[in-house]
Amino acid sequence: MSLETLQTLNTQTLIGNTTHRGTAWHYRAELQGEEPNHYPGPIPVEDVARRLFGWQAESRAIAVERPADARTMTHLSPEGAPMRWMLVPGRQAIVRSDRRDGHVLGVFTDAYVPHPYTEYLLTSLANILDDSLSVSSAGLLKGGAVAWVEVSVPESITTPEGVEFRPNLLATTTLDGSLATTYKRTVTDVVCDNTRNAALRERGQDLKIRHSRSSRLRLGAAREALALVHTTADAFAAEVARLCQIDVSRRTWDRFLDAWVPTTGAHGEKLPPKALRHAEKKREALAGLYRHDRRVEPWAGTAHAVLQAVNTYEHHHSPTRGETSRAQRNMLRTVTGAYAALDTTVWKTLQRVLADERAAV
Template identity: 85%
Template sequence: MSRETLQSLNTHTLIGNTAHRGTAWHYRAELQGAEPNHYPGPIPVEDVTRRLFGWEAQSRAIAVERPADARTMTHLSPKGAPMRWMTVPGRQAIVRSDRDDGKVLGVFTDAYVPHPYTEFLLTSLGNILDDSLSVSSAGLLRDGAIAWVEVSVPESITTPEGVEFRPNLLATTTLDGSLATTYKRTVTDVVCDNTRNAALRERGQDLKIRHSRSSRLKLDAARHALAMVHTTAEAFAAEVARLCEIEVDRRTWNRFLDSWVPMTGPHGAELPAKARQYAERKRESLGSLYRHDNRVEPWGGTAHAVLQAVNTYEHHASPLRGTSRPERNMLRAVTGGYAALDRTVWKTLQGVLADA
């Protein structure tokens, strides 16, 4: 089950620039205590440090329980047998300095080096970026095992096609081993807070740093790999213009649905009842977004609307299992899941258009 409750989301995430982007879906003023987690403008860096990163990741030895005798025992087992704790060579557990509840964030070999959140997510970003960028969101997930900071341009940009977006640089690192420290440029569609990659043709627009003793953030390499967040605006605007020029009529949309959410199995075999019901619901939801939702409908009849419909569905309507929507969306953005999704949708649509 997800660990991200509404209480956690309202106290362990900070949302900035709400005068332009609006409040997050999980906004509940009554759950935020004396200090709100939403900011009309940029989030002060000192608030991120104080409210989220005011603790350290500490290494602790790991021990296993072994049988003992009266001379070597340290405690009794539940059955009353003498036992002792023995440390495990070459292994360590990572814990929070502000907790004494025994909560372990991750277990690693001694080669693992935790990346301090303040240093790698705030100080490093400050060294990479210029003064025209500001913190637009930050947060902790999984009891602090995952952290992110998003930096954005203060004002949204609108393309000639009427698509309002905001270039971002998303920095994240973890203490549970689920991700390397990652700096990734993304685009947020302001209408629905969806995340897209910078351009369908581009790959490698991120920088990953492993948690090792030799890990260092080299600023020149970072600037080159990320191509700076400002260049994202040009790439995304060009992508939108190209996609809006590609016509998708009703027949093409229906054929895309048949390819994206087929109603039959391999070789035309009938789907099992449960799978068929799922496919029907998904097609209905996608069709409703494509035809009627204001996050998609203004660009109806174009390739941009097709990508927007699928992206919006995956962000806001697809089923969840064992996680919260903010956690899943953030992880997909950082790991490249949404970038891969966009490219797959585009490839599928290109195949349909080629067969027209």
């Protein structure tokens, strides 16, 4: 069972601008209690602070259990042996101030400094961005160890090629050491709620701040690194136009599939039966999306459709494993940059296929 149950998703995430964008897939009114987590318009900043970030990250000393004698013991083990607690120097645990169940978010050295969610995810965005932008989503994952706030324009944008999207600025940080505080430009495809990189060829479109005593958010550097979220619309629209102008024939698509999901090993050897079945199933799913799915098919025959097919598959069709729900996995991949890296890898793979075809002519 995932930590991110439907109840958690309906109480620990806030979804805004639903008048234009509709409700999230996990929307369940009966699980939200007296206060709904969906907002017809922008999410008030004070609601994010009150409903999600109304607690502090606190540092606690760490102790280990050691054998003791009658003089030094502090407690008995389950077996009745005398034991004592000994502090571990130079180490700390980060916990939530509103929980008394011993839940630990992360364990670090004393050099680690937690970044307060309200300061780094709300106050910082208010200082960076202008009044035409609003909070469109916010949430907590992993019991509060991961948090994000997304800011975007209220209404979606449609390119001349018919791609409807919205530009965002995503602010995220963690208390489990899995990610530095990060501010990044993203784009959400409204039709299928996929997250894409702002532009495949751009670099420097995010800002990372380490959890250390010497790291601080410098607003001038932040504005320069992130530009304004409005410029994301121009960058993504140009990317879509460029990708839609690149022809991908049926033969090219088949060769891309061979490169992306090979059915043989590196040296042409036959894959083991289980791996072969997995590859064939994935190829079938990708081909179905490319040829028949409304989120991809309108642009079939172009490079944009290739990226859209893979991105849609990874968001909505790829298997989930362990205790991770699809919603948790997708959000974690977005905040960690895994989806941006995926887009870049798909694009490079397609470029190699196209280059090989040109060389063969």
